[in-house]
Amino acid sequence: MSLVNFTTREISCKIVYYGPGRSGKTTNLQYIYGRVPDDRRGRMVSLATETERTLFFDFLPLDLGSISGFTTRFQLYTVPGQIYYGSTRKLVLQGADGVVFVADSQVRQLDENIESLQGLQANLIDMGSNMRSMPLVFQYNKQDLPSELILKARELDDALNFWDIPSFSSDAVQGKGVFETLRAISESVLRKLSTEAPR
């Protein structure tokens, strides 16, 4: 995927929110959708089941306008979290420029987090990428829950984040940590471009 086109002066980034089911990926996108001025956002496409679970994927195009003369577009995707949508996840992940791994901070969800992370790792390797080369940030969601129910960010880092990847605590429903996460992944993606810029 051509991330930066210097001829047409366009930047387009595909950022995928990845994580176990019910970890809050769609909530992240919804919060972002709610904060973006109308003229900057496309229609948020959400293919959900009747019980509001993401069936296929969410897609939120963001038009960031002209930045340094570059027409900049971000496309935010979420993958369906449930185990049985493995092939969809793989499909959505194709061509991703950056990944946000949204973990569920609840103690009882730790195994799901680990399983999902392993899935991500496997999918990236299939794509010829890996956890180190792909711009990646962790988001530990639901940190607003009572402390006895959740793992602290530090504990989650110990359990999941072996790569010393930037991580953010969040409460996606309230929006806490949502834009911090988005900004971190965006910068990480853009920073990767410095190695690909013309010389």
Next chain:
Amino acid sequence: MEELNPRFTFETLVVGAANRLAVTAARTVGEAPGTAYNPLFVYGGSGLGKTHLLMAIGHLARELRADIDVEYVTLNEFVELYQAAVAAGQTDALRSRLARADVLLVDDVHFLARRHELQAELLRLVEQLQGANRQIVLTSDRPPTEIQDLDDRLISRFDGGLVVDIDTPEFETRLAILRRGVADREVAVEAEVLEVIAGTQVQSVRELIGLLNRFIAFQAVSEIPLTAAAAGQLLAGQVPATPDGQASALPQDNTDEFAAFLSGISHTVQEQVDVWRHRVQEAISQWASEGYRTDRLERLLRQEVPSGIERTIREYERDIDRLRGFQRAMARVDPQRVSEPEFFDPDRLKDADELVQAALREGRPPPGPSPAWTMADLVTGGSNRVAMSAAAAVIATPGAVYNPLVLQGPDGVGKTHLLHAIGNALGKHGTRVACLTAQEFVDELLDAIDGDRIDGWRRRYRGTTALLIDDVQLLAGKERSQEELFHLYNRLLTEGRQLVFTIGAPPSEVPGLDPRLVSRLQGGLIAPIGPPDRDVRRGLASARLAARYGDADPDVAEYLAESQFESLRALVNAIQRLVRMADAEGTSPTLQLARTVLEGVPRTSVSTRPVRTSGMGLSLSSALHSHEKVVWEWPELTDRIVEVSA
């Protein structure tokens, strides 16, 4: 130089673990400049109080010693001062001014990166100040070793003093800073609230103050003191609800988070995506700050997708190197012209080169004596004996006796001949002899003034080992020329160079000649040359005739010697006429022929050959009688010639 900000004192500085060492060192330096930690090098991130600390040193030093000379300068300002000084040719003045400071405070030295000339300048300054036990304090946003391409000698100088860092303040210091900020602003803020703000991880004190300001602004519109919870919300980028449950009316709407995100991304795009743009802009600002034109690099920025950015920058920098080469060459020829715009425009390499070449051309030797006139051709007699012997003395020991030698006499007595002959003789010693007429001197000066090359012109003459000027009376009334000659004269005389002048009348009798110049001419030897005496006439006539005919009739020379001539020129003219006539008749000069030439006695035999003459209505003989100069080149000669048969 900038003034010290009166607020930046040690009293207003909050000391914590992060800056304690730096503050202690700074205090020591402020209390006793030049005795400990010299240089003191303070580094730390932006907004951590380096400038505050720097100025606090200045304030403290002044407080303790009212007459102390404290100079505060940012590196940018240093660059500007230095460039201005270079342009004005007053780098020494700037150096001595900075080196005079008892305490020199230099802010933001990280801008030294890759500026080698400035680094050399700073090194010199540091050494000078250290040597004189004067204090120098520098700040930077990074340690010396991390300043790109910093001269190792500078690094070792800094290491030889004290290099100390300021870190981001820890919680307690942040709280103390906030408390002081609240006290300064005279607002009431609950202690808990301050703790919430202090609990935020910030990169700098500036950022912390920004948070406090934001908080105070919110509190000002909500009219009642905000709670710790509201402060927390505010810090999280949310709008705290007011006690009645209504969202604050401040412009903290839904899009705010997005706007903040957007501005962050813009910054990243500028920095990362358009990294080449960043690189080019960096190069532009670097070279522009050194006074170079950056049009070529700016053109890159206007392109959509430039290619070969690094190559273009490399070529640009190579051209700057070449410009510097030209500039150095110019400095050797004409230091006053090193600031010409051509030396600062890499797109005008050719012009810069030409400028140097032109300067080199101007540096060519001034006009020298005519080789046709030598001492050997001169005949000594009573009329010129003093002048001839003085000339011999001058030639033997230039600059030691008779300086200046002034040859004074009427027209045509051989002053110019003697002048050039002296010049030729002096030139044999390998000296650089300038020999020219006063009129040429004036004309050259006018040209130099007109072309703004006066310095080159002066240098040209200052470099001579002997200056010989003919007909110096022609300078009368030409004040500037006299002024220039006066200075040149003094300079050459001081350096023991020989000066020889010719003048038509005693200097004091030449109206319009500057008395200063007159007195200087009179201070040497004024050697008179009179109309040629008999010895001179005979000597000259025999020499000339002998040179032409070998064994010429001695009676002819004797006859010429006996005749009265007002000048050598008249004698030479007569000899020339005689020779012509003899040639026309196919004989060697005879006494009778000489008489005919000088006295107009009719000849007994007349050539039957047609003689060409000008159509001026004069008979041939009467024309030859004339003591006027014979003009051999008439304008439009063919129109005026008629053929006559005698």
